Amino acid sequence: MTTVSYKLETFEGPLDLLLHLIDKAEIDIHQISISDITDQYLQYLHSMQELELDVTSEFLVMAATLLSIKSKQLLPKPPVIEFDDDFEYLMDDEDDPRDELIRKLIEYRKYKGIAEHLHEREWERSLIFSKEPEDLTPFMPRVVENPVKGLHTEDLISVFQKALRRAVKRNVVARIQRDEISVKDRIREVVSALEMTGKGGRLLFSKLLHPEMYRHEIVVTFLAVLELMKMKQIVCYQSRLFDDIVMEWRGEGQVNEFSGIEVDY
Secondary structure, three states: OOOOOOOOOOOOOHHHHHHHHHHHHOOOHHHOOHHHHHHHHHHHHHHHHHOOOOOOHHHHHHHHHHHHHHHHHHOOOOOEEEOOOOOEEEOOOOOOOOHHHHHHHHHHHHHHHHHHHHHHHHHHHHOOOOOOOOOOHHHOOOOOOOOOOOOOHHHHHHHHHHHHHHHHHHOOOOOOOOOOOOHHHHHHHHHHHHHOOOOOOEEEHHHHOOOOOOHHHHHHHHHHHHHHHHOOOEEEEOOOOOOOOEEEEOOOOOHHHHOOOOOOO
């Protein structure tokens, strides 16, 4: 008695098993022999049962399908009816019972090829190691830029000449002569302006100023007003905060009476 040993492979489903049997027999998928392929398929299922492997329902459904196709092929063909027009017609115009199975096998083979291709791409990509991009600027050599890049000799000479002209202007010493303004004289001018308003007259401080006055003239005028307040010749007040200063004349002396005032500033 000849002992047959089986090396069972792992298949993902009944269609995968059928493709394996077809490729092993080296036959065209359109020319498969249902009788042979069914016998081989059932033999494989018996081997799984003998090894106490779990046979899923999908494999059993496919076995029933193969047996159904095989039984249909074993049935006698319907009789041929001849007509007067010399055409032959079959009583039962059925399709080949293998067509549906062949269509499924072709479609499964296509998707299986795509899956194998993707698996190969995955394996090739797994051999490549990558990392996130990093800023390598700190590791780059620093290149000192030429400060006179793009300049010609004529440009440097022109800049040097301008620098010399600015240096000459800075060395020029200007003499400023200060105009001496006496507080005593300014007091006389303020008193004269107040006397023109009469006793008890009022005069705004802004009336003593004019746009052409320098800063030091304004300061001397303000000092003159403070001296007159000190001598109780005038009274100053404001109607509201930051308003113009109102000067009210209270003195009775003449302008000449202030000639003897000694003011030291």
